[in-house]
Amino acid sequence: MQNFHYMIDAITSWSALLAVVVGVLWGICGGALPGISASIAMALLLPFTFSLEPMTAMILLSSVYIGAEYGGSIPAILIRTPGTNSAAATVFDGYEMHKQGKSGEALGLSLVGGTIGSLVGLLVLIGFTEPLSRFALLFTPAAYFAIGLLGISVVASLSSDAPVKGLIAGVLGLGLATIGTDPLSGVARFTFGRAELLGGISVAVVMIGIFAVSELMIQRQSGDHEVDVTGTPPKLVIPSLKTLWDLRVPQIIGWIIGTIEGAVPGAGGSVAAFMSYNEARRWSKEPEKFGKGSPEGVIAPETANNVVASTALMPTLSFGIPGSNSTAVLLGGLLIHGLQPGPLLFSTHPDVVYGLFGAMFMAIAAMFVLGTVILGPVIWLVRRPKPYLQGAIFALLISGIYSIDDSAFDVGLILLIGLVSYVLRVLKFPTLPMVLGVVLGFMIESNYRRSLLISRGDHMIFLRDPACAVLLCLVALMLVTSVWREMRPRKRTPKEA
Amino acid sequence: MQSNRFLKGDTITAVALIAFAGIFWVAADRLPKSALGGGVGADGLPKFLAVALGLLSLILLVQSLLRKEQKPTEEPGSDEDKPISLYAHMTSLGILVIGGISVLLLPILGYTATIALLLVAMALYHGQKFTWTVAIYGVLGAVLLYLVFEKVLAVPMPEGIWPGLFGLQS
Secondary structure (H helix, E strand, O other): OHHHHHHHHHHHOHHHHHHHHHHHHHHHHHHHOOOOOHHHHHHHHHHHHOOOOHHHHHHHHHHHHHHHHHHOHHHHHHOOOOOOHHHOOHHHHHHHHHHOOOHHHHHHHHHHHHHHHHHHHHHHHHHHHHHHHHHHOOOOHHHHHHHHHHHHHHHHHHOOOOHHHHHHHHHHHHHHHOOEEOOOOOOEEOOOOOHHHOOOOOHHHHHHHHHHHHHHHHHHHHOOOOOOOOOOOOOOOOOOHHHHHHOHHHHHHHHHHHHHHHHOOOOHHHHHHHHHHHHHHHHOOOHHHOOOOOHHHHHHHHHHHHHHHHHOHHHHHHHOOOOOHHHHHHHHHHHHOOOOOOOHHHHHOHHHHHHHHHHHHHHHHHHHHHHHHOHHHHHHHHHOOHHHHHHHHHHHHHHHHHHHHOOHHHHHHHHHHHHHHHHHHHOOOOOHHHHHHHHHHHHHHHHHHHHHHHOOOOOOHHHHOHHHHHHHHHHHHHHHHHHHHHHHHHHOHHHHO | OOOHHHHHHHHHHHHHHHHHHHHHHHHHHOOOOOHHHOOOOOOHHHHHHHHHHHHHHHHHHHHHHHHHHOOOOOOOOOHHHOOOOHHHHHHHHHHHHHHHHHHHHHHHHOHHHHHHHHHHHHHHHOOOOOOHHHHHHHHHHHHHHHHHHHHHOOOOOOOOOHHHHOOOOO
16 A cells, blocks of 8 residues: 555656656657667656656656657658667558558557557556565575676577677676776776776766767768658547457557567567567458558557566566666666665665656656647657757757766767767677666676675585576576577578578 | 678677787786775676676687688678778767867857857758858757756856956856
């Protein structure tokens, strides 16, 4: 009952309501602008959260996260360009519906399917996260060390076609996390004599560098500046209850796949959306209509990626392992406010966790309401010349980072991290494992060293602890299968050729 | 299928990463030792990471060399595999140059003027021609951001040399 009060308290303050409205509006706009994903939209707001109460900061970030999922479908349907990765599968039938003059219907299906999907995902999140975290409370420091490694291994393996590169990126991220004063001995590590680095590199600096700066560079390199949106903005058409009932099968598929994919770190909304699209086609009575403007082809992926938006928080909140770029930023937001995600969060800050659940409910409701009225302004925004948008984003991120500590050094640091991230992306290294390495670095190192303090330096503790041993075996299995999976198809190449 | 260009890139990257892993190990080894560090000192995790990076880079090197031996055929038409020209990379770096110059100008010109110049520079750099619209965009954008940070969020932004020039220093 107390938890319910936390939820109500969180959503009935004016600051929370303002954060929800601002967050959802920013999320829809950010998601709608091709090139600004949900994670970038969230990362750009990170500097602003420093001066906010932890609860308000979390409400703001989670509202952006929810809003961006719908925002991504707008350009996917109208200009055949998904605003977010998870909206990519919506392009197939959404754009075909647009060509047939059914843009309003497609956008309505996306909004309503996404809203229902988000609510289902939220119920799953509320129902399963606390039991999962109670289970995680049984873990020893050794097991926590192992679960951190497992998180990076899973994400590195599943988030790209090149798991070895993903693992390297994860190690580089862990390396970045070692910069600063060692928490146990007080020794300054890799600070190059700079006082600014003694406290380590801020999570906000790393995320803005990796997500936003490198994305601006990639977009400049691709030279894709123009967005062609012609015609008058469509009027959104909310589907009737009968239509929604007729489309129940693709929605149920989206709920199931979204729940499973959200719980698996690294899988993400785009995988869930494509899987749901394929399954919806397989189960459809009219599979031949897929790719030609089928409403089922719009509602299935949109439902799935919105379910994932909620369920991806399960591993983040219960184990402290973020499974996607967006949840990594959300976790970064918690760390900025001194809140360590993981099972203890439920006992130390239940107000934050349950407040977050309440805020997500409000954000979903706000997404539905604002989504119906904001379409015109969003389309106006998408039509702005890209050079203006790029400049505005760059100015915003430089201003935001500078404002955290009045530090020009931090601005230089995001440019440097952006450069490194750009090089890695050009060389086809996934960047999510690197971010994960940074946010999990402290947890992994502190639990590793705590375990060795308990065992008086005996490394066998990692094999004697049953949970740790099982998790380390999973890490090893993940590493071996990743390398094998990456090598196997290449061996067939000469025959194929 | 990865093109030969990427395989060559992987080989060079792997060698560079192995070298970096070695440097990282040496740097970790030179960290001061402290009795407070416990069984594993401040250098423990960095050394572990250096070894892991070295091993993974070695696997990447072996992978790229094995694939090179198989001489894969190029698959035409894939956008991702199209070579990116050096010019394109240099234009990306231009954004960092604009950002770097802004950082240098911040304490001299102050926040608003620097951001106005940054906005105009970015618009021009992305292909807009200099018109009154671009200039107004720069000024209005800078004023808007100034109001957000200085007035709404109460974050003091650099004023530059202007207060000193006009005798307005408090």
